[in-house]
Amino acid sequence: MKNKTISFVLAFVLTLTLIQAVTPTAVSAPETSITDVTGIGISIAAAVKRDPLDSASSWARDSISSAIKKGFVPVDMQQDYSSVITRQEFCRLTIKWLEYAAGKKIGAILSERGLSRTPNAFTDTSDNDILAAYALGITDGTGNNKFTPNGEFSREQAAAMIMNTCRVLGADVKNPPNSGFADLNTAADWARDGINFVRANGIMQGTGDNFFSPKETFTKEQSIVTFDNITQAAEWIAEAATPELPGANGTHPILNHKTVPILMYHTSSESNPGSLSELYVRPSAFRAQMEYLIEKNYSFCTFDDFENISQYQKPIFITFDDGYLANYTEIYPILKDLDVRITIFLVVSLVKQGALNWDHVVEMSDSGLVKFESHTMTHPSLPSISGNAKRLNTELEDSKRIIEEHTGVEVVALAYPNGEFNSAVITEARKHYKYALRKDLGKHYLSGSNYEIRRIRINRSTSLQEFKSLLGS
Numbered sequence: 410m411k412n413k414t415i416s417f418v419l420a421f422v423l424t425l426t427l428i429q430a431v432t433p434t435a436v437s438a439p440e441t442s443i444t445d446v447t448g449i450g451i452s453i454a455a456a457v458k459r460d461p462l463d464s465a466s467s468w469a470r471d472s473i474s475s476a477i478k479k480g481f482v483p484v485d486m487q488q489d490y491s492s493v494i495t496r497q498e499f500c501r502l503t504i505k506w507l508e509y510a511a512g513k514k515i516g517a518i519l520s521e522r523g524l525s526r527t528p529n530a531f532t533d534t535s536d537n538d539i540l541a542a543y544a545l546g547i548t549d550g551t552g553n554n555k556f557t558p559n560g561e562f563s564r565e566q567a568a569a570m571i572m573n574t575c576r577v578l579g580a581d582v583k584n585p586p587n588s589g590f591a592d593l594n595t596a597a598d599w600a601r602d603g604i605n606f607v608r609a610n611g612i613m614q615g616t617g618d619n620f621f622s623p624k625e626t627f628t629k630e631q632s633i634v635t636f637d638n639i640t641q642a643a644e645w646i647a648e649a650a651t652p653e654l655p656g657a658n659g660t661h662p663i664l665n666h667k668t669v670p671i672l673m674y675h676t677s678s679e680s681n682p683g684s685l686s687e688l689y690v691r692p693s694a695f696r697a698q699m700e701y702l703i704e705k706n707y708s709f710c711t712f713d714d715f716e717n718i719s720q721y722q723k724p725i726f727i728t729f730d731d732g733y734l735a736n737y738t739e740i741y742p743i744l745k746d747l748d749v750r751i752t753i754f755l756v757v758s759l760v761k762q763g764a765l766n767w768d769h770v771v772e773m774s775d776s777g778l779v780k781f782e783s784h785t786m787t788h789p790s791l792p793s794i795s796g797n798a799k800r801l802n803t804e805l806e807d808s809k810r811i812i813e814e815h816t817g818v819e820v821v822a823l824a825y826p827n828g829e830f831n832s833a834v835i836t837e838a839r840k841h842y843k844y845a846l847r848k849d850l851g852k853h854y855l856s857g858s859n860y861e862i863r864r865i866r867i868n869r870s871t872s873l874q875e876f877k878s879l880l881g882s
């Protein structure tokens with residue numbers, strides 16, 4: 410029986426190999442099922458070309474592909490993505506990323522700072538990247554002149570090294586705000602600033618329930634995704650690194666990132682409604698904010714303008730989520746008054762008599778001042794229903810169709826409820842929308858994904874002064 414299985418596997422693999430000789434890229438998926446069925450398949454199938462990305466978790470694949478394209482993932486690390494990363498591998502990834510982010514080789518980065526590698530720093534490694542990271546103050550040994558290159562890497566080590574790496578690029582790492590993680594006190598003393606820093610900058614998130622899990626191991630894919638996050642999120646690099654990077658004259662990959670502010674509101678009320686009051690911006694405050702934007706010559710854009718956004722000098726997006734009645738009673742009069750255009754992301758099941766109804770929607774849409782986009786049918790947590798293809802499709806496709814039927818205008822954008830998404834959600838969103846939006850993280854980088862568009866949240870408590878500083882002015 411066993412022999413029979415093996416010869417069947419061999420015959421199948423040989424057939425695949427033959428097919429592949431003719432069409433090298435046509436066959437990639439089927440052999441993975443063989444490796445799963447028989448132990449012997451693993452070495453045989455390794456000879457057959459397979460996509461190394463198959464070893465990555467689905468949530469990590471988009472980000473890994475993007476990181477590989479940017480060129481900061483060492484070639485021999487482009488496999489076994491879900492395995493724990495070693496201390497040496499993390500150093501190598503760090504140095505590659507630093508070269509990418511600074512737009513220059515590590516030799517130049519060191520010499521600009523008057524630094525050089527110490528060849529005998531450690532007794533158990535002379536790896537060039539480890540020595541460079543050590544010289545830059547990014548990493549340290551494990552004691553007794555050892556580095557322990559093959560030692561496992563933890564989340565707290567990652568946070569500390571990432572903060573140090575960002576400091577090399579000029580980020581301000583002094584006194585990051587307390588992350589508030591419930592288990593911050595279980596982290597090593599030397600790691601706490603790093604944990605606070607990565608959270609404050611949207612680079613690493615917690616592990617759930619407000620825990621950071623400092624001692625938990627860190628995988629290759631988590632490391633790559635994290636560095637990709639910095640590349641996309643690092644507004645501070647654009648601001649803070651400028652003086653330190655004289656070579657950054659338009660060729661620097663991060664400084665070159667253009668940003669666009671996309672403001673997120675919900676509803677409006679002059680009096681304090683009590684519960685969820687942060688969602689209720691005062692109409693007077695909203696008016697003052699819009700008057701400020703007009704005075705500063707911002708162009709009010711909608712997602713129909715997004716393709717051509719680089720043609721605008723100062724584009725801005727004003728978005729309202731959910732579809733509250735006050736969008737019509739409080740906000741719409743201000744839009745008419747000031748000639749301001751906004752986007753409303755509608756939860757279709759909430760459109761009804763007594764709330765924002767279809768008459769309001771059609772009137773505002775016809776005015777040209779309000780573009781309606783989708784915020785799903787029922788506002789579920791999309792990742793939690795992403796295993797149910799039919800339900801996910803209903804939330805995304807039906808909501809779009811129904812809004813289009815009422816307004817007669819194409820819906821091109823989706824706002825993820827609570828800003829939550831995963832790769833299955835993105836895959837479905839791509840089928841129906843050109844753009845999908847999160848709810849946080851600041852200005853959006855135009856080089857970032859059109860399905861992870863960032864926004865700036867405006868609350869009732871946001872003062873005009875804070876509003877101006879959120880826009881960087």
Ligand SMILES: [Zn+2]
Nearest residue numbers: 730731826827
């Ligand atoms: Zn919402």
